[in-house]
Amino acid sequence: MAQLTGVSCVWYGKFERGGAAQYSEEFLNRVSCALRLNEAERKLLFLHAVGWEPTSPVNCQETGITEGVRQLLELQPWPAYISDTAWDVIHQNRAFSEWFPDGVTGRNIAEEVFADGAGRRVQLLDWERDWAGPTLAQMRLAQARHPENARLGAVVDGILGTSACARRLWREHRVVEHAHGDRRKVLLPGQETPTTMEITMTSPLGNGELRLVSLVPVQPPEGSK
Incomplete structure (x- = not known):
């Protein structure tokens, strides 16, 4: 059951x-699907676990x-990727x-932000203010929303365990909901001046846990032709 619902054995146990915790609707829906509960049984599960009924219908079909x-991703001329709740790139x-x-597919985009830059061609400018800080602030809120997500917890612990800067930023207790609409600067290969790009984020209707993230250039580098 722990594997089916994407949590640790300790958490599911x-x-x-009947241990008290902030069980998310996402987790309870996964439990409902794994146990093949009907709608009345799902409502009863919610009432026992969190004291309220589910707010939306559940879709137990595979929604990869x-x-x-x-194809939509490939047709975009700008960089784009799909990641899940734990920032793993799919x-x-x-x-x-x-x-x-x-490549980052099969790896974690948050861990890439804190990597030493090996294998990366693009340079993330104003790294601590515009990249590291906001990433950790989003992850703090994500952990509050999905405390049962063992993978998300492992990613956060790994980043904090290897980066002194991350530990310092984490102690600031900053919280950010998402990066949609943020404008940040990058220095691309062969350029001497930075390019400003805007982060746009959407979710496939079939799976709200996934994020389609596009890095859309909104201002060409100064001096470009």
Whole structure:
């Protein structure tokens, strides 16, 4: 059951024993699907676990990335990728691969932000203010929303365990909901001046846990032709 619901055995054991915790609707829906509960049974599960009924219907069908979503990603001229709740990258387009020649699919985009830059062609400018700080602030809120997500917790612990800067930023207790609309600067290969790009984020209707993230240039580098 822990594997089916994407949590640790310790967390699921606590849930099964009736331990009090902030169980998310996402987790309870996964439990409902794994146990094949009908709608009345799902409502009862919610009432016992959190004291309120589910706010939306559940879809127990597999909702992975469809071929159409992959094509949509590939047709974009700017870098784009799809990640999950734990910031793990599920798919990236070719434009994004030019920024990360070693590839990030199957890896974690938050960990890449805190990596030493090996294998990265693009330079993230104002790194601490515009990249590291906001990433940790988003992850803090994500952990509050999904305390049962063992993978998310492992990513956060890994970053804090290897980066003194991350530990210092984490102690600031900053919280940010998302990066949609943020404008940040990057220095691309062969350029001497930075490019400003805007982060745009959407979610496939079939799976609200996924994020389609595009890095859209909104201002060409100064002096470009």
